[in-house]
Amino acid sequence: MRRVFVTGIGIISPLGGTLSLNHTALKSGICGITTLELINSNFAGKLPVGEIKIETEVLKEKLKIKRLGLTRNSLLSLHAFADAVDDSQLTVNEITSFDTALIGANTVSGMCLTDELYKDANSKSNGSEYLFSYDGGSVTLAIQEHYGMKGIINTINTACSSSANSIMYGARLIQNGLAKRAIVGGSDSLAKYTINGFNSLYILSDKICRPFDSERKGLNLAEGAAFLVLESEETIGNKKVYAELTGYCNANDAFHPSSLSENADGPFLAMQGALQKANLQPHQIDFINAHGTATENNDEAESKAILRLFNKPPIFASTKSNTGHTLGASGAIEAVYSILNLTHQEVYQSLHYQTPIASTGLVPVKNYTKTPINHVLSNSFGFGGNCSSLIFSKA
Amino acid sequence: MSLFYIHQTVCISPQKTCETIDLDDVQLSKDNKLQAIEPNYDAIPPALFRRMGKAVRLASGAALPLLNTLSFNGIIIGTANGGLEDCIKFLNQIVDYNEGKLTPTNFVQSTTNAVASQLAFFSSNKGYNNTHVHRGLAFENAVLDAAMLLNEFPEHTYLLGGVDEISAYQYNIESLAGSYKTELVLNTDLYNSKTTGSIAGEGCAMFAVNKQKDGATAVLKAIGALHSDNQEEIIQYLTSFITKNGGSANIDLFLSGENGDSRYLPYYKACQNVLPNIPLKRFKHLCGEYATASSFALWLACKEIQHSTLKTILIYNNFRGKQHSFMLVECVK
Numbered sequence: 001m002r003r004v005f006v007t008g009i010g011i012i013s014p015l016g017g018t019l020s021l022n023h024t025a026l027k028s029g030i031c032g033i034t035t036l037e038l039i040n041s042n043f044a045g046k047l048p049v050g051e052i053k054i055e056t057e058v059l060k061e062k063l064k065i066k067r068l069g070l071t072r073n074s075l076l077s078l079h080a081f082a083d084a085v086d087d088s089q090l091t092v093n094e095i096t097s098f099d100t101a102l103i104g105a106n107t108v109s110g111m112c113l114t115d116e117l118y119k120d121a122n123s124k125s126n127g128s129e130y131l132f133s134y135d136g137g138s139v140t141l142a143i144q145e146h147y148g149m150k151g152i153i154n155t156i157n158t159a160c161s162s163s164a165n166s167i168m169y170g171a172r173l174i175q176n177g178l179a180k181r182a183i184v185g186g187s188d189s190l191a192k193y194t195i196n197g198f199n200s201l202y203i204l205s206d207k208i209c210r211p212f213d214s215e216r217k218g219l220n221l222a223e224g225a226a227f228l229v230l231e232s233e234e235t236i237g238n239k240k241v242y243a244e245l246t247g248y249c250n251a252n253d254a255f256h257p258s259s260l261s262e263n264a265d266g267p268f269l270a271m272q273g274a275l276q277k278a279n280l281q282p283h284q285i286d287f288i289n290a291h292g293t294a295t296e297n298n299d300e301a302e303s304k305a306i307l308r309l310f311n312k313p314p315i316f317a318s319t320k321s322n323t324g325h326t327l328g329a330s331g332a333i334e335a336v337y338s339i340l341n342l343t344h345q346e347v348y349q350s351l352h353y354q355t356p357i358a359s360t361g362l363v364p365v366k367n368y369t370k371t372p373i374n375h376v377l378s379n380s381f382g383f384g385g386n387c388s389s390l391i392f393s394k395a
Numbered sequence: 396m397s398l399f400y401i402h403q404t405v406c407i408s409p410q411k412t413c414e415t416i417d418l419d420d421v422q423l424s425k426d427n428k429l430q431a432i433e434p435n436y437d438a439i440p441p442a443l444f445r446r447m448g449k450a451v452r453l454a455s456g457a458a459l460p461l462l463n464t465l466s467f468n469g470i471i472i473g474t475a476n477g478g479l480e481d482c483i484k485f486l487n488q489i490v491d492y493n494e495g496k497l498t499p500t501n502f503v504q505s506t507t508n509a510v511a512s513q514l515a516f517f518s519s520n521k522g523y524n525n526t527h528v529h530r531g532l533a534f535e536n537a538v539l540d541a542a543m544l545l546n547e548f549p550e551h552t553y554l555l556g557g558v559d560e561i562s563a564y565q566y567n568i569e570s571l572a573g574s575y576k577t578e579l580v581l582n583t584d585l586y587n588s589k590t591t592g593s594i595a596g597e598g599c600a601m602f603a604v605n606k607q608k609d610g611a612t613a614v615l616k617a618i619g620a621l622h623s624d625n626q627e628e629i630i631q632y633l634t635s636f637i638t639k640n641g642g643s644a645n646i647d648l649f650l651s652g653e654n655g656d657s658r659y660l661p662y663y664k665a666c667q668n669v670l671p672n673i674p675l676k677r678f679k680h681l682c683g684e685y686a687t688a689s690s691f692a693l694w695l696a697c698k699e700i701q702h703s704t705l706k707t708i709l710i711y712n713n714f715r716g717k718q719h720s721f722m723l724v725e726c727v728k
Contacts, residue, residue, distance in 0.1 A: 118487065131568055131571055173543070254515045257512065384511065
């Protein structure tokens with residue numbers, strides 16, 4: 001199997017619109033979770049969310065793309081994609097080559113446009129400009145069409161693990177010889193739809209989220225996008241290389257549509273499979289970027305799975321304490337943060353944590369620390385039992 | 396290299412494809428819609444059944460016979476929209492009740508991965524589980540995923556499926572977008588129509604796929620897909636696809652996704668012209684137009700190969716003239 005390397009990164013999150021802004025914020029322990037402002041909703045002015053404080057129209061102007069039907073979700077994707085290909089110094093020929101794949105992921109698709117969709121779906125309009133922007137594929141197709149990409153193009157939706165799976169799919173295309181490079185990632189924007197959906201399940205916290213704390217009250221929704229340029233070892237040449245993707249695994253918990261099982265089989269199998277793929281022993285993992293949503297169910301189940309797999313659990317943290325939960329984008333955003341752990345040989349503190357969960361006693365990283373990091377495990381678990389883990393290693 | 400062998404298949408479609416198979420007795424469209432003939436769902440517990448949206452129901456009905464008889468290493472689904480009906484039901488609640496106290500059932504069922512995860516719950520399948528949603532190439536990407544997995548794990552067997560539903564809401568959105576004919580056209584007259592738009596369809600096709608030749612129904616030899624609206628580019632792609640996969644001499648049926656929409660007919664004609672002396676068969680009058688209709692075509696190709704002397708079938712489909720795919724299906728030699 002060919003080795004797969006990361007040669008470019010693009011990211012926009014509540015911590016900022018560039019890689020360096022995200023890095024600085026993580027290092028300084030900045031929390032990007034604020035009160036909802038930009039969505040016309042009863043929750044505005046009240047609910048804590050990880051919101052990118054740039055109006056959709058401004059995002060559009062900044063990107064200088066004049067197409068109809070671009071949703072906030074697509075714009076976030078386009079922003080991160082542009083930075084990733086720039087960072088990897090890909091030429092137009094490389095981007096449009098049959099050998100370059102594009103794998104996107106999202107869960108909200110164009111449903112961020114609640115009011116337009118309501119009118120279009122219920123025949124209360126003559127048709128908005130967004131008729132072709134409501135499905136998940138539309139977000140990736142906005143990139144494909146803008147750049148005229150010709151290689152394998154795909155969109156994945158496995159709920160909150162979506163972009164971990166897009167990274168995995170892209171890597172497998174390279175390893176199976178179906179692409180030389182794959183630009184992989186995902187996005188999601190805040191939406192009235194998901195806010196009300198997660199609220200109806202009683203898993204939104206009305207305070208800033210506290211991953212792995214015994215008093216955690218639920219998650220904070222967030223928005224963002226990240227793309228990585230993955231390249232086969234044969235094509236990288238003398239390029240700057242951030243990290244190697246050495247392990248990955250997708251498994252299903254097969255238990256419940258919206259919560260993880262007591263034994264956390266899905267998370268356990270995903271982490272175990274990723275270790276096997278990377279040909280690593282548990283003790284070789286230096287750090288875990290946990291899924292850590294701060295829901296009652298996730299953090300306890302994830303902790304149990306970690307205790308099952310690791311004799312002595314490695315240090316771990318949840319960057320959702322900085323960003324909130326970016327849903328379909330979180331796998332890619334946290335892949336970027338895992339790569340920052342590797343390239344800077346450091347770990348960032350998990351914020352808002354005080355007391356361990358009684359049944360597991362696990363304590364996340366409490367301070368910014370310089371430490372040798374060779375292998376980082378990044379977890380993404382979603383509704384429908386969809387669990388995926390990735391391992392990035394020092395290149 | 397062959398991608399994989401197709402063993403058991405189940406298809407729920409607007410035609411008699413499920414409990415008794417009879418494609419000669421063509422079921423007619425109503426109001427420009429071809430709705431799936433649903434089987435009896437006795438195997439699904441009633442409490443669960445009540446909560447299922449149509450896409451999950453169709454997929455469960457098609458997958459259960461396979462899940463009950465075979466063991467799978469994972470489940471791979473292509474669906475452009477999943478449970479869009481549940482999605483809009485929840486959206487309507489948000490608007491109609493002004494973000495008040497809402498019931499989460501529709502929300503949970505609306506996630507596109509609800510299909511693949513429901514099948515995992517049914518069968519306690521903790522293996523690979525993925526949902527491809529890339530519009531008109533959602534099923535093709537699921538096929539590619541299965542092919543890669545079987546290259547990585549040649550001893551495995553996967554459940555591969557494509558599903559999409561017609562819902563009132565989806566029909567409204569697509570109608571506003573001009574996807575369906577505004578005049579009434581029967582599916583049996585679909586290819587005589589000179590206007591834009593097609594007729595709406597839905598369905599689910601499930602396949603048990605692996606690398607074992609013994610007992611297989613058909614073999615998927617190759618798949619190719621392209622995003623383009625440029626005819627020349629598509630022809631070039633098709634020509635090289637055929638050359639790479641044994642040439643046109645072996646192909647004895649061109650199974651075309653022609654859908655009665657005058658805007659996309661030129662693409663089908665152009666591809667047909669690449670294979671001038673090869674018999675043509677079309678399938679959209681049977682299943683209607685939907686983003687994962689190519690899964691119906693693959694099922695149909697398997698049946699053709701099983702019940703005729705045909706040896707090699709080339710399926711060509713395009714979605715809205717922008718997403719094109721080719722699948723080469725062969726008999727097991």
